[in-house]
Amino acid sequence: MKLHDERRDYERAQLRRAVLNDDPFKQFADCFSAAKASGLLVDPTAFTLATVSREGQPHQRIVLLKDVDTEGFIFYTNYASQKGQDIEANPQVAMHFAWLPLEQQIRVEGRIEKIDQASSEAYFQSRPRASQLGALASAQSSPIATRDELEARYHQLTEEYEGQPVPMPKTWGGYRIKPSLFEFWQGGKFRLHDRFIYRLQEDTSWLIERLQP
Known part of the structure; x- marks a missing residue:
């Protein structure tokens, strides 16, 4: 495969320190709201x-926020899956949002932990019934x-379970990723991308730095 000429320039937007929120969670919320409102992301x-x-x-693997x-970012899965086994062995994880039509990326690194069972149960019961049954039917990551x-x-x-509530699988529930690092990336002309990183400090404040592309 010859892919040398598969390229394009990035000219959609710029990211400047003056417009960044000092709180990375609020910065993420602003970026997410704009991304969703753009109508360009499936x-x-x-x-x-x-x-x-x-x-x-x-x-x-791809999961849904x-x-x-x-405190952090929450998603749900089977605790006995490959990802669950990895997390049990090493709770340090990374997230990556690739919003390519917007020429944006967001990286998050941090430590992951299970959320409380009551919250997992409440979310499970809010899911469509077909999704509940699918979670109960699948021993995720096991061969079949x-x-x-x-x-x-x-x-x-x-x-x-016709006419009855579908029980939440014992191995199913939520995780929360508690960030220690965020990176916000905006594609730039001449490959001079804008990159800003937030690092969590001991006093719980966030150090913000611009990184070279």
Whole structure:
């Protein structure tokens, strides 16, 4: 594959220190609101979650952001999955939002922890019933012979719980990523991209620095 000429310049916007919020959570909220309002993103909540296994092997996958509070970023998954096993071994993780139509990226690094069960239960019960049944049917990341086997399990559970609440799987719930670093990236002309990094300090303030591209 010859990809040398697959390039374009970035001229959509610029990022300047004067317009940045001193609080990275508020800066993220501003960026997210603008990204969503642009209408150019199909899944603005989608981000790449990077984890590292006990053996030191990095893994990445796309998950969906479901909430942001004053402590961090929340998503939901199966705790027994590959990502759950990685997190159990190493709670240091990274997030990456790639908003390519806007020529923007946001990176977040931090420590991850489970949220309380009551909050996980409340969110699970708010999901569409089909999603609840799908979570119950799948032992995420475990091998399975065929799709037919998986769908048969789904239909079996559909019949089993007809007219009843679907129970939250014991291995399912939420995680909160508590950031220690943010990076906001805006593509720039001549590959002179704008990059600003926020680093959490011991006094809980945030140090903001411009990085060279």
